[in-house]
Amino acid sequence: SAAAPVTTGQVALGVIPGDGIGPEVTAEALKVLEVAAPADLKFAQTSYDLGAERYLRTGEVLPDSVLEEIRNQDALLLGAVGGKPNDPNLPPGILERGLLLKLRFELDHYVNLRPSRIYPGSVSPLSDEVLAKGEVDFVVVREGTEGPYTGNGGALRVGTPAEVATEVSVNTAYGVERVVRDAFERARRRPRKKLTLVHKTNVLVHAGQVWWRLFQQVAEEYPDVTTDYSHIDAVMIYLTTDPQRFDVIVTDNLFGDIVTDLAAAISGGIGLAASGNVNPDRTAPSMFEPVHGSAPDIAGQLIADPTAAILSGALLLDHLGHPEAAARIEAAVLADLEAREPGQQRRTPEVGDAIAARVLG
Amino acid sequence: SAAAPVTTGQVALGVIPGDGIGPEVTAEALKVLEVAAPADLKFAQTSYDLGAERYLRTGEVLPDSVLEEIRNQDALLLGAVGGKPNDPNLPPGILERGLLLKLRFELDHYVNLRPSRIYPGSVSPLSDEVLAKGEVDFVVVREGTEGPYTGNGGALRVGTPAEVATEVSVNTAYGVERVVRDAFERARRRPRKKLTLVHKTNVLVHAGQVWWRLFQQVAEEYPDVTTDYSHIDAVMIYLTTDPQRFDVIVTDNLFGDIVTDLAAAISGGIGLAASGNVNPDRTAPSMFEPVHGSAPDIAGQLIADPTAAILSGALLLDHLGHPEAAARIEAAVLADLEAREPGQQRRTPEVGDAIAARVLG
Ligand SMILES: CC(C)[C@H](C(=O)O)[C@@H](O)C(=O)O
Numbered sequence: 001s002a003a004a005p006v007t008t009g010q011v012a013l014g015v016i017p018g019d020g021i022g023p024e025v026t027a028e029a030l031k032v033l034e035v036a037a038p039a040d041l042k043f044a045q046t047s048y049d050l051g052a053e054r055y056l057r058t059g060e061v062l063p064d065s066v067l068e069e070i071r072n073q074d075a076l077l078l079g080a081v082g083g084k085p086n087d088p089n090l091p092p093g094i095l096e097r098g099l100l101l102k103l104r105f106e107l108d109h110y111v112n113l114r115p116s117r118i119y120p121g122s123v124s125p126l127s128d129e130v131l132a133k134g135e136v137d138f139v140v141v142r143e144g145t146e147g148p149y150t151g152n153g154g155a156l157r158v159g160t161p162a163e164v165a166t167e168v169s170v171n172t173a174y175g176v177e178r179v180v181r182d183a184f185e186r187a188r189r190r191p192r193k194k195l196t197l198v199h200k201t202n203v204l205v206h207a208g209q210v211w212w213r214l215f216q217q218v219a220e221e222y223p224d225v226t227t228d229y230s231h232i233d234a235v236m237i238y239l240t241t242d243p244q245r246f247d248v249i250v251t252d253n254l255f256g257d258i259v260t261d262l263a264a265a266i267s268g269g270i271g272l273a274a275s276g277n278v279n280p281d282r283t284a285p286s287m288f289e290p291v292h293g294s295a296p297d298i299a300g301q302l303i304a305d306p307t308a309a310i311l312s313g314a315l316l317l318d319h320l321g322h323p324e325a326a327a328r329i330e331a332a333v334l335a336d337l338e339a340r341e342p343g344q345q346r347r348t349p350e351v352g353d354a355i356a357a358r359v360l361g
Numbered sequence: 362s363a364a365a366p367v368t369t370g371q372v373a374l375g376v377i378p379g380d381g382i383g384p385e386v387t388a389e390a391l392k393v394l395e396v397a398a399p400a401d402l403k404f405a406q407t408s409y410d411l412g413a414e415r416y417l418r419t420g421e422v423l424p425d426s427v428l429e430e431i432r433n434q435d436a437l438l439l440g441a442v443g444g445k446p447n448d449p450n451l452p453p454g455i456l457e458r459g460l461l462l463k464l465r466f467e468l469d470h471y472v473n474l475r476p477s478r479i480y481p482g483s484v485s486p487l488s489d490e491v492l493a494k495g496e497v498d499f500v501v502v503r504e505g506t507e508g509p510y511t512g513n514g515g516a517l518r519v520g521t522p523a524e525v526a527t528e529v530s531v532n533t534a535y536g537v538e539r540v541v542r543d544a545f546e547r548a549r550r551r552p553r554k555k556l557t558l559v560h561k562t563n564v565l566v567h568a569g570q571v572w573w574r575l576f577q578q579v580a581e582e583y584p585d586v587t588t589d590y591s592h593i594d595a596v597m598i599y600l601t602t603d604p605q606r607f608d609v610i611v612t613d614n615l616f617g618d619i620v621t622d623l624a625a626a627i628s629g630g631i632g633l634a635a636s637g638n639v640n641p642d643r644t645a646p647s648m649f650e651p652v653h654g655s656a657p658d659i660a661g662q663l664i665a666d667p668t669a670a671i672l673s674g675a676l677l678l679d680h681l682g683h684p685e686a687a688a689r690i691e692a693a694v695l696a697d698l699e700a701r702e703p704g705q706q707r708r709t710p711e712v713g714d715a716i717a718a719r720v721l722g
């Protein structure tokens with residue numbers, strides 16, 4: 001069951017292929033997951049039909065009964081959800097709030113984990129001069145269950161010239177401490193053992209103060225971890241001119257959303273960015289997904305790059321207690337990326353096959 | 362007086378040199394301002410001693426009497442304020458909230474204007490491939506008087522494990538419409554006539570909805586302006602991989618803070634980034650300042666680059682109704698940047714002299 005780390009036996013794996021290229025990349029992630037998993041680990045898959053297509057067909061986003069089934073899985077793999085841009089039948093934000101964020105909140109995914117590496121051969125938009133400074137390899141631990149993402153706030157006199165609309169960012173000591181602690185744990189396990197808090201404490205003083213206090217407080221338990229602090233605006237400069245300075249970043253839900261997209265962009269695009277929505281206490285299944293969207297414009301052509309989905313599978317294995325299996329996938333992806341020729345066009349299943357072969361080989 | 366555009370005669374110019382390199386770069390900005398201004402425009406300067414030094418010496422941040430004097434100026438020029446990092450005698454955020462933000466709110470600087478250009482010869486951290494796509498030249502119109510910057514919010518059970526802290530983003534139709542309208546005006550005056558709204562409407566629905574509604578509504582009055590929309594996270598990707606797509610961006614106070622630092626970073630660093638805190642209704646003086654800080658580590662050595670301060674002077678002249686004089690400064694800066702040799706070391710006054718000479722030129 002979800003409560004304990006699964007090390008052997010049967011893993012109940014909920015799969016949400018989603019829309020557009022989602023099913024295509026998910027198939028490759030599953031292919032690689034199967035070959036990378038230890039022999040004594042078997043995945044019992046249940047597929048859930050959720051996303052824009054289901055909504056457009058049935059009007060349902062996430063029925064309660066489906067949520068309850070999902071809650072009983074050991075882990076979840078998601079492809080991507082989202083319809084055609086500006087589809088008038090798809091109210092903006094409905095899938096985001098009704099499905100993606102709903103799962104994060106319901107399953108208490110308080111650690112949104114986003115590793116960033118500039119792999120050899122990946123096309124970074126940064127200059128050779130910046131890249132020459134050294135290896136870029138950091139992970140963002142983004143809070144996933146509070147901050148400005150709670151939906152708190154409201155509006156008065158809507159549609160009139162006297163309208164006032166508020167958004168309330170909610171930050172609890174409970175919520176901040178647990179994610180900060182998780183980030184310190186992750187920093188401790190990495191060679192550089194460095195953790196950067198990112199916030200805007202000079203302006204957002206109420207929230208800033210609870211983040212700052214708990215960061216300092218938890219730091220005392222981790223004397224082996226070096227800490228520092230950056231304002232979110234300064235991070236924009238650091239990530240583009242000196243990304244090597246970061247090891248682990250911990251930040252709130254909204255800053256994390258922004259920082260991780262920049263991190264994905266500088267490390268060669270969201271085509272390679274994997275993420276985990278993690279419930280470290282294992283009171284509900286964690287969910288792993290590529291950062292990219294459903295790319296309806298290229299769906300069905302089998303030309304999407306499944307690498308980010310495959311790397312999400314590695315995060316899933318790591319979370320289930322199989323770091324060696326996760327490392328095998330990462331090494332296979334790395335080798336595949338190194339072998340890619342500029343201009344080479346491979347079909348989605350070919351990339352999956354190539355990486356699966358390297359995992360086996 | 363501040364209520365009408367000043368075109369000739371005496372301009373009451375309030376100067377806040379500030380701390381660190383602030384006075385050094387302000388001197389050069391004033392030097393260039395004097396030579397660029399039309400012959401019939403004279404600056405009557407009043408200097409205000411404000412910033413970290415004054416606070417440390419007197420305990421005062423912005424006395425009411427000084428604020429009232431400042432309110433009666435026609436325009437303001439600020440160098441930079443800020444003390445040594447982690448000075449225990451300087452409470453974090455005190456100058457930001459007590460001086461910089463206070464001035465923006467008190468003087469109703471609802472348009473925070475930040476132009477971004479990749480000048481030839483400037484050191485962008487972006488790859489040649491991205492830069493080769495074309496010229497980068499856009500301006501961010503950041504809302505300056507509401508959003509998450511109002512200080513609204515609070516905390517309960519501070520310092521305990523049951524603490525909850527909130528930040529409230531306040532968005533009024535009044536405040537959103539006026540800044541959106543200003544951005545449309547600016548877009549209309551530019552060759553490409555394109556305006557992008559940046560927000561996070563899929564998550565911040567209350568605020569998003571008022572921004573979205575007023576953006577669409579005002580757009581109807583500007584059929585000649587092309588509009589589009591980007592989520593703040595997607596902007597991270599666009600600004601690093603395709604900055605050419607932007608012409609004018611309009612966004613809220615916090616997103617604007619983040620976007621403009623990224624914009625400054627990709628266009629060669631905040632050493633070149635100028636900004637205006639503008640009150641377009643001229644009910645109070647507007648303030649112009651470089652985006653960079655006081656850089657206490659290099660203060661007193663006269664090695665700071667005054668270019669951003671000089672360009673802020675150009676924004677000031679433009680605001681006072683002298684676009685030709687502003688253009689002369691910009692052209693002189695451009696020529697100076699083109700003539701810079703890699704590795705060339707000039708002292709702060711030498712850069713100011715060189716640009717002033719080109720203005721006269
Ligand atoms: C789809 C959206 C709600 C989501 C977010 O803002 O968290 C996405 O941008 C992400 O980063 O996972």
Ligand SMILES: CC(C)[C@H](C(=O)O)[C@@H](O)C(=O)O
Pocket residue numbers: 202203233457458461462618
């Ligand atoms: C100093 C700080 C309060 C300010 C802001 O956040 O607006 C600065 O970052 C800026 O962008 O002008």
